[in-house]
Amino acid sequence: MMAKLGFKPGQALGKSQGGGVSDQESNSKSGARAEPLNLVFKEDRGGIGLDSEKKRKFREEAEDAVKKVKQEEGDYRDRVRIERETRRTEAQFHAAQKVAERLDAEAETGDGETIQTKCGKTPTEHVEEESEETTSGSKISQPKVKVKPTLQINILYRGLVREREEKERSIQARHQLQTSLPSSFFPNPRLPGYDDPTLEREDKVALDNNTDISTILEQELDEEDPELDEFNALEPSERLDRIVQYLRETHHYCFWCKFRYETGEMEGCPGVTEEDH
Structure with a gap:
């Protein structure tokens, strides 16, 4: 019956445009549907358009999950980088502390002072011994x-x-x-001593x-x-900057050059920061 009405397979319904244009080109230009609508039988009680809404929400959730994963990867890289830089700065600050302590100790002992900041094992320790003659001829050294x-x-x-x-x-x-x-392993046990708590140090x-x-x-x-x-x-970087500046101003020492200059101008030092070196 459709053939008797002039319909051909692959051709859209309605009057075709003339001018020697093929059926497919005319259908694409006019936007006519060349295939009939497919019948979709609903098997549930969902309303019209509900499935499309579910698909849209599912796509949005999937896109958000992908974005979240990418963001977490970026945050993890940044966090690892910051932690690595912090540990490196802490190590540099610890090394600068040792240098500052040693230089201050050299300056103090050079002035004739005797300083001790730890139980017998510090670079700031300087002991002066006095020898006294005893009756037996032996010498007793009292630091x-x-x-x-x-x-x-x-x-x-x-x-x-x-x-x-x-x-x-x-x-x-x-x-x-x-x-x-x-x-039995300690034949000479240590006896308890007396300490007066009322006395000041x-x-x-x-x-x-x-x-x-x-x-x-x-x-x-x-x-x-x-x-x-x-x-x-304070932040490790700020503490490091302070001690580096202290070394430069007090001892004319550049922590990055690892060199102590003779004058405060510090000629030959490229700068204050590590980037300058």
């Missing part, structure tokens, strides 16, 4: 040590000194515990009650240091 309080140490490397003293205190605590145990040193330097430093470590806490709260 004179000036202990510098921890709170008077430069804030730039005070944390390094406190960390070193804390390690030394833990080692001494283990040693004292072992030597005080009455055991300076009084104990003045009375020479066999006060160990480690005991004095242990009391200092138990004290709070808000200035040090505030300094440690």
Whole structure:
């Protein structure tokens, strides 16, 4: 019946445009549908357009999931990079602390002062011994040590000194515990001593009650240091900048050149920052 009405397979319904144009070209230009609509039988009670809405939401969720994964990958890379830079800056600051402590110790001992900031194992220690003749002809050496309080140490490397003293205190605590145990492995156990709690630290040193330097430093470590806490709260880069500037201004030392210049002009140094070098 459709053929009798003039319909041909692949041709759209309606009057075709003339002018020698083929059926397919005329259909594409006019936008006519060349295929009939397919019948879709609904098997549920969903309304018209519900499936399309579900597909749209599903596509949006899938796109959001892909974007989230890409964003998390970028955030992870940034976080790893920042952590790596922070660790590197902390290591540089730790090295600069050692340099500043050593240079300050050299400057102080060069002026004739005797400084000690740790239990017998610091670069700032300088011991003067006096020899006295005894009746038997032997010599007794008594070291004179000036202990510098921890709170008077430069804030730039005070944390390094406190960390070193804390390690030394833990080692001494283990040693004292072992030597005080009455055991067959320790035939000479350490006897308990008397410590007057009413005396101040300076009084104990003045009375020479066999006060160990480690005991004095242990009391200092138990004290709070808000200035040090505030300094440690700064960013590692800012702490590094401060100690680098201190080395340049005080000792004419460039941390990046690893060289100590003779004058404050520091001729030959390319700059203050690491990027300048």
